[in-house]
Amino acid sequence: MFKHILLPTDGSSLSQVAIQKGAQLAKSMKAKITGISVMPEQKYYLYQTGINVQEKDERAKHHKLQANRNLAVLEKAAQDAGVPCETLCEISDHPYETIIGVAEKRGCDLIMMASHGRRGVKGLLLGSETQKVLTHSKIPVLVYR
Amino acid sequence: MFKHILLPTDGSPLSEAAVEKGIDFAKSIHARITGLCVVPKEYASYYDAEMPGSLKEQTEAECKANAKIHLSVLTKVAQGAGVGCDVVMETSDHPYEAIVNVAEHKGCDLIMMASHGRRGVGALLLGSETQKVLTHSKIPVLVFR
Numbered sequence: 001m002f003k004h005i006l007l008p009t010d011g012s013s014l015s016q017v018a019i020q021k022g023a024q025l026a027k028s029m030k031a032k033i034t035g036i037s038v039m040p041e042q043k044y045y046l047y048q049t050g051i052n053v054q055e056k057d058e059r060a061k062h063h064k065l066q067a068n069r070n071l072a073v074l075e076k077a078a079q080d081a082g083v084p085c086e087t088l089c090e091i092s093d094h095p096y097e098t099i100i101g102v103a104e105k106r107g108c109d110l111i112m113m114a115s116h117g118r119r120g121v122k123g124l125l126l127g128s129e130t131q132k133v134l135t136h137s138k139i140p141v142l143v144y145r
Numbered sequence: 146m147f148k149h150i151l152l153p154t155d156g157s158p159l160s161e162a163a164v165e166k167g168i169d170f171a172k173s174i175h176a177r178i179t180g181l182c183v184v185p186k187e188y189a190s191y192y193d194a195e196m197p198g199s200l201k202e203q204t205e206a207e208c209k210a211n212a213k214i215h216l217s218v219l220t221k222v223a224q225g226a227g228v229g230c231d232v233v234m235e236t237s238d239h240p241y242e243a244i245v246n247v248a249e250h251k252g253c254d255l256i257m258m259a260s261h262g263r264r265g266v267g268a269l270l271l272g273s274e275t276q277k278v279l280t281h282s283k284i285p286v287l288v289f290r
Contacts (some may be wrong), residue, residue: 001166001173021285024146028174103268110287115279134260134279134288135271140166142255142287143279 002029006108008024008036008099012069018057018144019074021044025142034106035074035087037067038095064089090122096132105138112142122143147174147285151253153181153244154277156215162221163259163289168226170257170287177229179251180219182212183240209234241277248284257287 008020009015019035026033036053040063042056071087078085092098116127126134126143135143152167154160164180169179172207216232223230233251235242248256261272271279271288279286 001170021146025174028146140289140290142285142288144285145283 001111003031004034004106004108004110005031005063006034006036006099006103006105006106006111007074007113008095008111009040009070009074010037010095011066011073012114012116014051014144015070016073018112018114021144023074023083026083027081028070032084033072033074033078033086034102034108035078035085036090036099036102037070037087038090038092038098039063039067041091041093050080060098062092095129096136099129100137103137108139110140110142111137111145115143115145147176147255149251149253150176150178150256151181151241151244151248151256152178152250153183153258154215154219155182155240156211157259157261159259159261159289161218161255165222166289167257168219168223168228171228172226173224176255179247179253179267180223180230181216181235181236181244181247182217182232183210183235183237183243184208186236186238198281217238228281239277240274241281244278245272245282248282253255253284255285256282257288260288260290 005022005026009024011137016051022033025031042060067089071089075087088102090102092097099111109132113130113133114127115130130143134143150167150171152164168178177279212234216234220230220232233247234249235243244256256278258275259272260275260276275288279288
């Protein structure tokens, strides 16, 4: 039924669980996976004069490293399940826009993501990016908890 | 991966489409389904003191008859697809509560529903009951549009 699942990850523990489940689901449907990690663009640093260029670069490097690490976990999960997998790393301050944009561009027919990500406050019943993906996506979204 | 999918329906066109896709999905992953239709307990006219008891009964009977039709459509589609199917009719003024409770009670591991139901205004980005199911469910939810 679904042939191509988009799995966004931010490395949070719930998103790790969603990755494992996503790989299993893809296996059971013989679907392929595209993993995506969205790094912040850090435009807000423009307004923070206290942060110098060097520090900005360092943070960007740190984000990139983290994103690659998250995607490596995803690749491993896909490999273990024997599911074809592609990963990409995008830069944006609005992860939901990127998630939806990539899903459409790559022809994904399902987005599977955790109900909460890294910034999710437990008290909030649904994470903010998940909420935004749900309201703007035209393709089905599976919310994992 | 998912073994038992709950498919709530209110008979609206989008929800009927979700039922068909849900059954396709269940078939592709060899899961069984439980169809659910929630009929209101109290009616808007409950507040209308002039409403005679007979009219209330009539409304109730109509709602139940409609629910039966929706569920029989669901059963037929499931049978056609060769998917194991079970149907439940619940009476509640808060469909989301009934949906979450039935899912737990029946041991479902996924809820699949349309982004909007009967009362959804197109302009609203996510239907109210779907939103409430998303925030209160402890099991994954797949939202169809």
